Amino acid sequence: MRQQTIDNDYIHRPDNRKLDHLPGDYGKPLIGYTFAMLKDPFSVFADMRARYGDVYRFNTTFQRMLIVSHPDYIKLLTLDPEQIFSPRMGYHGPLKDFFKGGLLMRDFGEHRVHRRIMQTAFKTDSMRRYVEQMNPIIASQASDWSQQNDFRFYPNIKKLLLDIGANVFLGLDMGADETVKLNQSFLDMMAGSLALIRKDWPGLGLVYRKGMNGRRELERFFIDLVPKRRAVDGTDMASYFAKETDDNGELFSDEVVAQHLIFLLLAAHDTTTSVLTMTCSFLAHHTDWQDRVREELASAADKGLAYDDLPTLTHTENLFKEVLRLHPPVPQFARRTVKDTEIGGHHVPADTLLQAPVLYIQRMEEFWTDPHNFDPDRFAEGREEHKKHPFQWAPFGGGAHKCIGLHFANMLFKCVLGEVLTRYRLEFPEGYEYPSPIQHFPFAKPVDDLPLRLVPLR
Numbered sequence: 001m002r003q004q005t006i007d008n009d010y011i012h013r014p015d016n017r018k019l020d021h022l023p024g025d026y027g028k029p030l031i032g033y034t035f036a037m038l039k040d041p042f043s044v045f046a047d048m049r050a051r052y053g054d055v056y057r058f059n060t061t062f063q064r065m066l067i068v069s070h071p072d073y074i075k076l077l078t079l080d081p082e083q084i085f086s087p088r089m090g091y092h093g094p095l096k097d098f099f100k101g102g103l104l105m106r107d108f109g110e111h112r113v114h115r116r117i118m119q120t121a122f123k124t125d126s127m128r129r130y131v132e133q134m135n136p137i138i139a140s141q142a143s144d145w146s147q148q149n150d151f152r153f154y155p156n157i158k159k160l161l162l163d164i165g166a167n168v169f170l171g172l173d174m175g176a177d178e179t180v181k182l183n184q185s186f187l188d189m190m191a192g193s194l195a196l197i198r199k200d201w202p203g204l205g206l207v208y209r210k211g212m213n214g215r216r217e218l219e220r221f222f223i224d225l226v227p228k229r230r231a232v233d234g235t236d237m238a239s240y241f242a243k244e245t246d247d248n249g250e251l252f253s254d255e256v257v258a259q260h261l262i263f264l265l266l267a268a269h270d271t272t273t274s275v276l277t278m279t280c281s282f283l284a285h286h287t288d289w290q291d292r293v294r295e296e297l298a299s300a301a302d303k304g305l306a307y308d309d310l311p312t313l314t315h316t317e318n319l320f321k322e323v324l325r326l327h328p329p330v331p332q333f334a335r336r337t338v339k340d341t342e343i344g345g346h347h348v349p350a351d352t353l354l355q356a357p358v359l360y361i362q363r364m365e366e367f368w369t370d371p372h373n374f375d376p377d378r379f380a381e382g383r384e385e386h387k388k389h390p391f392q393w394a395p396f397g398g399g400a401h402k403c404i405g406l407h408f409a410n411m412l413f414k415c416v417l418g419e420v421l422t423r424y425r426l427e428f429p430e431g432y433e434y435p436s437p438i439q440h441f442p443f444a445k446p447v448d449d450l451p452l453r454l455v456p457l458r
């Protein structure tokens with residue numbers, strides 16, 4: 001491979017906004033396509049592609065960028081053989097203050113060294129233990145759900161997954177004051193990362209300020225936690241991270257481990273919340289699929305699933321894939337060029353923001369039959385529609401930054417459904433109109449938080 005010299009100054013340079021030589025348009029003055037995207041991103045991307053081709057300039061959330069709209073470009077951006085595409089600068093705008101130092105915010109050689117910090121935490125033995133730790137938490141919380149009036153799936157799954165995170169990721173006791181406080185700091189931070197007014201000013205009640213306070217609180221807590229985890233033989237992710245060493249055999253500093261833990265919580269939480277919420281919405285409507293998956297899960301295990309049961313669940317697996325295809329929790333992959341390059345025959349200057357809209361690419365008619373329809377069997381043996389292009393289905397990305405938690409997400413998905421579907425039949429409340437409006441950004445979920453009637457089965 002050609003030797004590349006990477007100019008590290010790229011992290012200090014502003015975004016390149018000179019894209020007028022490229023096909024495309026910026027939409028409305030200033031706001032560009034922001035509101036159109038919030039309403040119906042699929043139509044916006046389909047329309048732009050029909051007018052301008054696979055590579056076009058665009059403007060959304062006040063940023064000028066290049067959209068690269070084909071599986072070939074997901075491959076190019078994620079495999080990045082010439083080290084041209086920086087995730088750190090791609091995600092710099094939305095994530096820099098809250099998730100600095102996280103794995104996706106580190107590029108190239110530095111990223112490779114830091115990814116080691118997570119290696120033991122995601123090995124098979126560790127994963128096997130997480131299943132054992134998770135199942136009782138899921139069973140205990142799900143058993144209380146039917147007591148609630150006006151049950152909404154989204155806030156309940158969010159709470160359940162926060163509690164699982166505190167236990168499995170951080171080794172904390174459930175329900176302890178510190179867990180409740182940490183979960184709140186995390187929620188504040190997530191809300192802050194989406195704030196429109198991005199000022200860390202005290203006294204004005206700004207959401208952003210509250211979010212930054214949440215981040216500072218988490219940092220303090222984790223920096224204190226790391227040495228304690230080094231001293232014990234824990235089986236939570238924080239314990240594994242704390243003991244990992246770099247290429248020279250040196251431990252990572254407490255601050256660095258804390259940064260990775262904060263990012264891990266972000267990467268794991270809303271993604272899994274989104275896919276489980278969208279799944280239960282589909283299942284409440286497609287009751288044939290609800291029955292089919294319930295039957296499969298029930299026959300695999302009657303007392304919580306074991307790690308070895310998970311690969312045998314083919315219908316559940318195809319369901320997972322289909323929901324991730326229709327509503328990928330990371331809807332667009334962001335990068336920024338570190339130097340001039342060429343994409344699809346177009347000159348792309350250094351420091352240009354790029355986005356690959358995986359949410360649109362996974363619904364392209366060239367690759368999928370009736371792409372907007374829910375049809376998990378498209379992944380089943382005999383059809384295997386996903387095998388035309390290695391990147392036509394890429395909800396977990398690819399290359400060096402490919403999601404490190406993809407097996408964990410898969411496991412969590414199956415364990416939660418294993419409990420929920422064998423305990424309840426999911427129905428919409430009377431008069432519910434399906435499909436209900438979906439919020440697509442930052443993570444897909446029904447706007448109404450998915451009200452459900454849970455009919456006990458045991």
Ligand code: HEM
Nearest residue numbers: 103104267268271329330333395396397401403404405409
């Ligand atoms: C269905 C759930 C999930 C989806 C769809 C998902 C998707 C992704 C995607 C697309 C990326 C790469 C983004 C890019 O290249 O621009 C990523 C990275 C990452 N994910 Fe996930 N994720 C999920 C769950 C999880 C979970 C449960 C964890 C941890 C337990 C996790 C940890 C991470 C980390 C640490 C990275 C950064 C990897 C790196 O930069 O090397 N994710 N995820």
